[in-house]
Amino acid sequence: MEYFIRVLGTKDPVIHMDELMEGLVADNLSAKFAFDEGEDPGNWTVIDILNEAGDHLAQLEKNPVIAGELGQEELDEFRESIKADKPSSAVKWLTDYFDKVKVIYAIQMLDASFEEGNYEIVTNIKSTIWNITGGILQADDEGFSNEDGYHILWQFADDVTGKWSCAVLNEKGDWDQFVMELGDKTQRKEFMEGKVPAKADRV
16 A cells, blocks of 8 residues: 655755755765656656665655646645544644645655665655755654644544654644653543643653
8 A cells, every 4th residue: 555754845945866865974874866867866856765775665756736736636635634633723723734835745655665774764855855845744644743743633543552742732822742642542532632631741
């Protein structure tokens, strides 16, 4: 099954492949990029990400949010798909925030990307892009983040477990940040009600 993580950027500058490589080098990581003949390192739409051994880890695609183009269609689909999700305060915030999004970078994660050493490569590239474009993050079957990377919308499967950094909007419209246990049904219920779970650890 296809699995994507995305950066929904509020700025759309040109990102040269060298910038992606510099981010990897800074963390003592290395990778290879492959792209079609019609594109170049400074003006690309799709990049294949490989490790040094040549294993195909992910495909990275850039889609500007332009009327009639894939980026706008994807954003419209997100706007529609979150309507029934919780917390409702996050749905409203995201619906308004989508108007600011200028570009979507979609990373299709392949099986090899989840192996140790490879996952760090893909997440590093994601972080480099996010640092340049600003905006928020999205992951399939998980949900969306706020601008600080804290998870704000519940789209997890019912059997999910583990600690997760989350945030809910308070009465002042600011984000209250905390770490919750996703498998705790009480904490899950409180989060979906837009509350900081009583047993969560505030950040």
